[in-house]
Every structure is written in structure tokens, then in C-alpha cells.
Amino acid sequence: MSFISPVVPAFSEKAQERVRDARDFAWSASRHDTFATCPRKYYYSYYGILEDPEVQRLKRLSALALWAGSVVHETIEEFLRTNDAIPEPAVQEALIRSVVHGRMLNEWKESEGGILGFRLFEHEYTQPIEQEDKKILVGIVMRSMKHFFKSSLLREAFRVKRSAWLSMEELVSFHVDDVPVFLRMDLAFRDERDRVRIVDWKTGRSAGKFNDLQIAGYALYAAEQGWVSSATEISTELAYLFWPRYVRKEVTQPVLDHARAFVTRSAKTMRALLADPEANTARIEDFPRIDKPRICRRCNFRRLCFPRADALDVRPSRRSVAKNP
Numbered sequence: 001m002s003f004i005s006p007v008v009p010a011f012s013e014k015a016q017e018r019v020r021d022a023r024d025f026a027w028s029a030s031r032h033d034t035f036a037t038c039p040r041k042y043y044y045s046y047y048g049i050l051e052d053p054e055v056q057r058l059k060r061l062s063a064l065a066l067w068a069g070s071v072v073h074e075t076i077e078e079f080l081r082t083n084d085a086i087p088e089p090a091v092q093e094a095l096i097r098s099v100v101h102g103r104m105l106n107e108w109k110e111s112e113g114g115i116l117g118f119r120l121f122e123h124e125y126t127q128p129i130e131q132e133d134k135k136i137l138v139g140i141v142m143r144s145m146k147h148f149f150k151s152s153l154l155r156e157a158f159r160v161k162r163s164a165w166l167s168m169e170e171l172v173s174f175h176v177d178d179v180p181v182f183l184r185m186d187l188a189f190r191d192e193r194d195r196v197r198i199v200d201w202k203t204g205r206s207a208g209k210f211n212d213l214q215i216a217g218y219a220l221y222a223a224e225q226g227w228v229s230s231a232t233e234i235s236t237e238l239a240y241l242f243w244p245r246y247v248r249k250e251v252t253q254p255v256l257d258h259a260r261a262f263v264t265r266s267a268k269t270m271r272a273l274l275a276d277p278e279a280n281t282a283r284i285e286d287f288p289r290i291d292k293p294r295i296c297r298r299c300n301f302r303r304l305c306f307p308r309a310d311a312l313d314v315r316p317s318r319r320s321v322a323k324n325p
């Protein structure tokens with residue numbers, strides 16, 4: 001398989017950030033998603049991870065589809081940090097090739113080589129990866145990057161210049177009542193009509209379950225920061241780079257009100273299971289496992305719930321490779 005450049009460190013900055021952030025309760029759309037998927041997975045992801053190196057290692061496993069998403073996101077971030085103009089097609093092509101043949105290849109070898117450092121879910125759980133899966137994966141990365149360079153969003157972001165960029169991949173936080181909320185925007189900038197545009201690069205083929213909520217969270221932060229005087233001055237752009245397809249969502253005050261209420265309710269439900277909500281401590285027995293083999297089969301923590309290697313050993317469908325990261 002030909003595949004990328006600098007190897008991701010054994011415990012990347014973002015992963016360390018995740019462990020640090022878990023010490024205090026802070027709401028995020030992905031936290032809500034994990035809790036809604038499986039309480040035990042939620043326990044491992046936000047509490048078990050604080051104590052147990054094996055939970056930390058399993059949490060960092062990346063399934064193929066998620067890997068493609070991370071590669072595209074990190075390549076776009078690096079490109080935006082170091083460039084102020086769209087390069088010539090030949091340079092774009094060289095960059096994409098270096099990502100596939102450099103970074104991805106290195107990570108692939110690292111994953112095959114052992115349990116430390118970058119590790120694919122499929123290697124950890126010895127699931128066969130067919131040639132076709134690899135082709136799909138490389139296709140997602142190459143197509144997404146090609147469409148990124150052609151996107152009008154990128155042209156607009158460069159046209160307004162970096163001084164009009166409001167946020168790019170920074171972990172930021174704000175409060176909804178007494179609940180700290182964490183989020184990270186791919187890119188937010190003030191456009192030529194003085195509107196705030198919040199961009200979310202997507203490599204999946206369809207909308208995720210909590211897209212609207214995530215977007216409302218971005219808009220809440222923009223309003224909180226005083227970037228706008230009214231919610232209607234914000235628009236969010238879901239950029240499905242694979243197709244490519246661009247979905248613009250206008251924000252209204254009722255959308256923000258709904259998001260606030262949702263966050264408050266969701267945080268209350270999660271905190272209700274804690275042994276000590278003030279200290280943010282939890283007991284594993286208060287977070288039950290689910291009985292859904294289809295979900296458990298794709299879960300990073302399945303080794304902990306089903307120690308017998310063959311307990312859930314069913315070949316995943318090819319669709320899961322191309323699924324929304």
C-alpha cells in the first residue's frame with residue numbers, strides 16, 4: 001500500500017489534551033455522542049482513561065475511516081497555518097502525494113509494527129483489511145484534498161486575509177449556565193460582507209448524528225465571544241469534501257436557545273450517574289454495558305468488555321470503511 005510524512009508522536013498533543021480535559025467535567029458534542037452510544041464506553045473515555053494506561057492506549061486506536069478524516073484535517077490545518085495562497089496544481093498534487101506516500105505509509109507501518117505509537121483499530125483487533133479497503137481509504141484522502149484546493153471557501157478565506165480569521169483548530173471553551181463547553185472549530189472567518197462564517201471540513205459522505213448540535217455550539221461560542229451582535233450574522237458551512245458538497249446553515253436565535261437547553265439537559269443526565277458530581281468522579285459499575293454487537297464490534301474498548309478474542313469477531317461491512325468519520 002502506498003501511503004504519509006511526520007509520524008504522529010506516541011501520545012500526540014491532542015491526545016494528551018484529551019486526558020487533561022477529562023479531569024474536569026466539560027460538555028462537548030462528542031461527549032454527548034459517546035454517552036448516547038454506550039454508558040460504559042463513556043466511562044472508559046472520560047474516567048477510566050485517567051487511571052489506566054491500557055484504556056488510554058485503546059482510546060487512541062483509530063479505525064480506517066477515522067484515520068482518513070484525521071489525515072485530511074491535519075493536512076488542511078498544516079496547509080492553512082503555513083500558506084496564504086492556493087498553490088499551483090502541480091504543487092497541490094505533490095502535497096497530496098507526499099501525504100499518501102509519506103505520512104500514511106509511515107503510520108501504516110507503525111501500526112502494523114506494534115502496539116505503541118499510531119495504531120489502527122483493524123490491526124489491534126486483527127481484522128483483515130483488503131486491497132479494496134485501502135483503495136477506498138486513499139481515494140477518500142486524495143479526493144477530499146483535491147476538492148479542498150478547489151473549494152470556494154478556501155478562496156474566500158484567503159481573499160479576506162488571515163487578519164479576518166477568527167479561529168482555526170484551537171480548543172476553546174465557554175459556559176452554558178454552569179456547564180463548561182469545549183469545542184474546536186476547523187476554521188472561522190469574517191467574510192467580505194462582515195458575516196461570520198464557520199467552516200467544518202468533512203470527509204464522510206453524509207451528515208453525522210450530532211452535526212446540527214455541533215454547529216449550534218459553534219454559533220453559541222461566536223455569539224458569546226461578541227463576534228456578532230445577532231445570531232443571524234453567523235452562518236455555518238459543512239464542507240463535504242469527498243463529493244464535494246457544501247451545505248450552508250443559517251443560524252437563528254431559536255437555534256441558539258435550543259442548543260443551550262440541550263447542553264444543560266445533556267450535562268445533567270451525564271452528571272446524574274457520577275459517584276460525586278462535585279469532584280467529577282465515577283464508578284464503573286454505574287455505567288452499564290450495552291447489548292448491541294453491531295456497535296461493540298466497532299468499539300475501541302471491546303477487548304475490555306469481551307476478553308475472549310472471538311466473542312464479537314465478525315467481519316465489518318465495507319461500508320464502515322467509507323462511513324462518516
Ligand code: SF4
Pocket residue numbers: 037038039040041042288289290291295296297299300301302303305306
Ligand atoms: S464494547 Fe460495547 S459495551 Fe463495551 S464499551 Fe464498547 S460499546 Fe460499550
